[in-house]
Amino acid sequence: MTLTTHDASAPAGAEGPRTGVDIVGLRKRFRAPDGTVVAAVDDVTLHLPKGDFCVLLGPSGCGKTTLLRCLAGLEHPDEGRITIDGVPVFGPGLRTVEPQDRPVGMVFQSYALWPNMTVADNVAFPLTTGPRRERMPKEQIRARVEEVLKIMGLSSHGSRAIGQLSGGQQQRVALARAIVAGTDVVLFDEPLSNIDAKVREILRRELRAMQQDLGFTAVYVTHDQAEAMELADQITVMRSGRVMQNGSARDIYERPRNRYVAEFIGTANLLPVTSDGGDARLVHTAVGPVRVAGPAPEGPAGAARVVASRAHRWWIDTAERPGENAWPGEVAAAVFAGSHTEYVVRIGETSVRVWAADDPELVPGRKVWVGVDPAACVVVLDHD
């Protein structure tokens, strides 16, 4: 990465082969104080394409930070291989490459800035320490620091002390420091979670624009699905150290692989499949047959499956509307959520959630018809 903006007119291949980050069979276990062993990263194989914004997403404890720290060299994996932009940094028979020698920048949740140094000195730090020390003359460092401070909107703050900045500004300094050395990969560990909601939104948009402009590969850890959806070219959903699904935000949202992914991202109705019958596109559930779309799900024959559909793809009507994927029901609850109202509707013993425009007639006890577009119904595995 250079600190000029990305030249979209450059001929294909002018930047060399597209590599990015390759992780193969990576494992990292920890021993807890009580002696139990935790598989924080459990046989992870993953390709993070060069120039993409890749998000590692999952609940607390799923291993996303440990995986990121393995990439940074801050954690020593037990097994596997890591290659960053064609450079093997960890693998069998390989001398482990130390964090400062890896071609990565890193931004932490806690900013990790030097409080006694000025903004400019913090940003210059990666250029004045480690192996680059001899290579860059002072004047060039000053010019480079000015360039990144400008990108981050901090041009007039170079001589300030860190303590004189707001949280959002401090994180901008940390971002500037991560990109100053021109590394092609920048690792982010929940960088916006200490920043208040409004500033977080702005920084998120700026970060995405800056990443696209400069063209670096971003690997970004978060537990916030909205943040993941907004930022990512590729989302990796993790659970208990393992990758549950890897794909674009749209893939993950519209074609979740299993119940876990469907429930972790967005609001889904999950109807257990009681039998497939003969037609892969018409499955049987407790509410009756459901017409579904999409490819047949992976997994062994006979594995438990559920039909997943998003709450906003359902409709609700006080008029009778019999037909395919339509059922009579009764409103059990209505919760006003601003942009929509969530109606909980009982269909026999089963409850579904329907997100629809607020309607004062739809009160608990009201008889209604609900239904869902078959194109919005996919069959997914009930378990991992």
Ligand SMILES: Nc1ncnc2c1ncn2[C@@H]1O[C@H](COP(=O)(O)OP(=O)(O)OP(=O)(O)O)[C@@H](O)[C@H]1O
């Ligand atoms: N140094 C350590 N010693 C022992 N166990 C650890 C250590 N670091 C992480 N773990 C355990 O490994 C698992 C994964 O932790 P990790 O911090 O990678 O998860 P995470 O998904 O990033 O969670 P969070 O969002 O809370 O940071 C957890 O069970 C955690 O308790």
